[in-house]
Amino acid sequence: MTTPLELSGWRHVYSGKVRDLYAPDAPTSTAMGGGPERMLVVASDRVSAFDHVLSPGIPDKGVLLTTLSLWWFDRLAGGDGGRGIPNHLVASHVLTLGADGEANTADDVLSLIPDAVTGRSMVVKSLDMQPIECVVRGYLTGSGWAEYRESGTVCGIALAPGLHNGDRLPEPIYTPAFKAPMGAHDENITYERSVELVGAERAAELRDLSLEIYARAARTAEEHGLILADTKFEFGIDGDGVLTLADEVLTSDSSRYWDAAAWASGTTPEERMASFDKQIVRDWLAANWDKQGTPPELPADVVERTADRYRELLGRLTSA
Structure with missing residues (x-):
């Protein structure tokens, strides 16, 4: 590093x-x-x-x-x-x-x-940072899609059968994770486990606030022709005991954004999920690395296309 x-x-x-x-x-x-x-x-x-x-x-x-x-x-x-x-x-x-x-x-x-x-x-x-990463999923994709194909669940939450990669969920779901120490993997946990970690009142506050922020952000994204497929939030407690949104928020690194028109008209997952995030990097790495040892260097075209998508997302969201 x-x-x-x-x-x-x-x-x-x-x-x-x-x-x-x-x-x-x-x-x-x-x-x-x-x-x-x-x-x-x-x-x-x-x-x-x-x-x-x-x-x-x-x-x-x-x-x-x-x-x-x-x-x-x-x-x-x-x-x-x-x-x-x-x-x-x-x-x-x-x-x-x-x-x-x-x-x-x-x-x-x-x-x-x-x-x-x-x-x-x-x-x-x-802030006194909370040990929970607050993930909200509005669409079925990524690791959630992989789990659904195996068990019909996402982070242990049962979903209806017959869903496809990229489908919109009936309602956004809250799937917390435990923030692992540096160098370790974050661990998906149940809501009940989050209660054990931070208490019932705080766990409910984290869940409800995360779902509220996602709903507001998803509406804003929709106004700009974008879909907010999923995102993750981090929170801390300030000196007055107030739950406070922290770290980065709703960026290309912490969220999946898709082009709404492509999603509506696409017939394959690749066409539906025209991403404005680092999915280009994930896809290239998954195809060119077995996850053993040191990852290969990213090609110049992957780096350039990813930067272009980051810039385009910022421009689309912040335009009048």
């Missing part, structure tokens, strides 16, 4: 597959648990699939995904007419899109972000 950047005013504390986390060099205040009040989340151009970081990265991926996350955080805070969903951005970290489509944020926040990571960073509040 690439060595994290050294950033003036910040010290590196953690790296995931595609994001790096920094704390202030000299925090002026602390959050609950004694940690810093603010953190810097930096989105890299790294791309992962099948629990491996691949090479090379996707050009401008960090900027594209950060811009899309900021756009969704703004809408979910009430910009779409719904109730405001609390998120992890510091209060002045407000997104505006300039005439050139570039993301702009308030000057006081921008001053905290080093030039080297401008455009692909978020200044966020420290």
